[in-house]
Amino acid sequence: MKRVTGIGGIFFKCQDPEKIKQWYKTHLGFDMDQYGAKFEWQQGEDSINKGYTLWSPFSDKTKYFEPSSKDFMINYRVENLEALVEELKKEGVTVLDNIETYDYGKFVHILDIEGNKIELWEPID
Template sequence: MGVTGIGGLFFPSRDPEARANWEQEAGMTVFAPFAADTDYFASDQSFMLNLRVTGLDELAASLEAADIAVERRPEWETEYGRFARIHDPEGLPIELWEPPA
């Protein structure tokens, strides 16, 4: 159970298609621009950190036991894996991503 690496860095962009025209060879680390008007994360945040994790359920329970709110939504259970979010003290979203087995 725990963080195993950075899963990606997501940020708004005026031209997401041009910025996304990068290729990677190894792993699922993603630097993905989102449209500037995205509602995937708050408009006052310039990026969202995504951490690749194992044991998402156990990690979420451990965070909640430490009085850290963990946000989970049914639509975040996808073909790409399972997701949850916590927020830092200034409200920056930190996405926890457990890739599919």
């Protein structure tokens, strides 16, 4: 069974998300939306099937990364999230919440052995 297939996003805390987005747009050319910047790429040799990695600043007051006290969170793309979560539970991995489904995919959060919160995402491509 495949587990992680790629990095879905890099999320980090900052004092002023809008200001930092503007800085990255101005100085590094990031194309921003309400969440941050999407870096599109081609999946495999099929140039029609695109994916993306999201770069997203969060307020330094966000609770979204809890229970981790770290200033970052990595989102990993996965296949078959339900099966993966069952395997992770069997392996003793801390699963923080139930799988949630949105228009753009399924999500769940886990902790690694150092207490870093990790977001697992099964995208709807």
